[in-house]
Amino acid sequence: MSSFSFFPEQAATFSSSVDAIYIFMLWVSGFFTLLVVALTVFLSIKYRKKDDRAPEAIHGNLLLELIWTGIPLLLTLVMFAWGTFVYVKQVHIPADAKEIFVVGKQWMWKIQHGEGPREMNELTVPVGKSIKLTMTSEDVIHSFYVPAFRFKADVVPGKYTFMGFKATKPGKYHLFCAEYCGTEHSKMGGWVHVLPQDEFDKWLASHVSDEKITTAPTAAVATASPSTIVESQSTPALAAAPIVAGVPFVAQGKKLFHDLKCISCHSAVSGAMGPNLNGLFGSEVTLDGGQKIKADANYIRESILSPNEKITGGYQALMPTYKGQVNEEQILAVVEYIKNLTDQKN
Ligand code: CUA
Numbered sequence: 001m002s003s004f005s006f007f008p009e010q011a012a013t014f015s016s017s018v019d020a021i022y023i024f025m026l027w028v029s030g031f032f033t034l035l036v037v038a039l040t041v042f043l044s045i046k047y048r049k050k051d052d053r054a055p056e057a058i059h060g061n062l063l064l065e066l067i068w069t070g071i072p073l074l075l076t077l078v079m080f081a082w083g084t085f086v087y088v089k090q091v092h093i094p095a096d097a098k099e100i101f102v103v104g105k106q107w108m109w110k111i112q113h114g115e116g117p118r119e120m121n122e123l124t125v126p127v128g129k130s131i132k133l134t135m136t137s138e139d140v141i142h143s144f145y146v147p148a149f150r151f152k153a154d155v156v157p158g159k160y161t162f163m164g165f166k167a168t169k170p171g172k173y174h175l176f177c178a179e180y181c182g183t184e185h186s187k188m189g190g191w192v193h194v195l196p197q198d199e200f201d202k203w204l205a206s207h208v209s210d211e212k213i214t215t216a217p218t219a220a221v222a223t224a225s226p227s228t229i230v231e232s233q234s235t236p237a238l239a240a241a242p243i244v245a246g247v248p249f250v251a252q253g254k255k256l257f258h259d260l261k262c263i264s265c266h267s268a269v270s271g272a273m274g275p276n277l278n279g280l281f282g283s284e285v286t287l288d289g290g291q292k293i294k295a296d297a298n299y300i301r302e303s304i305l306s307p308n309e310k311i312t313g314g315y316q317a318l319m320p321t322y323k324g325q326v327n328e329e330q331i332l333a334v335v336e337y338i339k340n341l342t343d344q345k346n
Pocket of ligand 1: 104107141142143177178179180181182185186188
């Protein structure tokens with residue numbers, strides 16, 4: 001680095017808003033630190049013990065107490081309101097944001113683009129476009145941190161967390177893990193590459209493979225009877241292909257949906273053993289007990305791993321868990337497939 005600077009580069013829309021709050025807090029803290037130190041030194045010299053006279057007792061001063069309570073209260077409320085305002089803007093991710101999937105694992109970041117490209121400890125994004133990160137962890141808690149974008153978000157096993165940002169300047173920015181996660185935590189970092197849109201499009205095109213993936217033919221699905229499903233449960237190694245680079249994520253999710261025999265019960269025909277998943281994402285689901293919940297990504301994930309947790313009204317708790325048979329990337333792919341299901345045809 002050629003010149004010393006107190007702050008990392010500002011390279012996303014929220015960078016300057018976050019810095020403004022930080023600078024305000026720095027000035028307030030600096031002012032009061034100096035004030036307290038100066039008064040302490042001044043008063044201890046002025047009122048030092050000069051003779052044996054006992055000091056006068058003081059029994060309070062209402063005005064003074066109101067002032068030194070009121071001013072800090074106001075200042076901290078300003079920090080609270082201002083911080084909340086910026087935070088709420090930051091967590092409100094525009095609906096048209098480009099979604100990218102992040103899986104943290106001791107000690108690496110696995111990045112998956114919907115179009116197919118996969119990256120390791122690198123994240124390539126276009127400049128000036130809203131990005132939504134859907135993040136989870138394969139093991140312990142990590143934290144995705146890009147100082148130049150002024151954002152940091154916990155990446156937690158067992159659930160999805162979301163973060164949005166919009167890069168404003170092409171360049172290469174440091175990416176860190178900001179949560180101590182084991183011996184190689186300090187090495188769990190990488191780079192975010194922000195490219196102009198046309199370069200990004202080229203990058204994307206060069207990382208998409210022409211390879212077609214084949215999903216199980218319909219005939220095989222039709223013959224899957226309940227007995228074969230029970231059988232496959234006792235065989236731990238289901239034919240769950242690992243996520244590959246270059247193939248659209250939804251297509252890989254669809255393949256898993258067939259290979260794992262999800263399709264046998266969620267076949268979208270009347271009388272099927274499992275609920276129809278067409279248009280499920282974002283809709284309201286009425287559960288067995290009458291409770292209503294919104295079908296978001298976390299709900300779909302939970303239903304794959306702990307199917308008996310929330311049973312859809314009118315259905316029985318027949319579904320086996322897929323815990324241990326699919327990794328977080330494969331679950332993300334299946335969730336992505338289900339999110340995009342509107343007119344499922346076998
Ligand atoms: Cu992952 Cu620290």
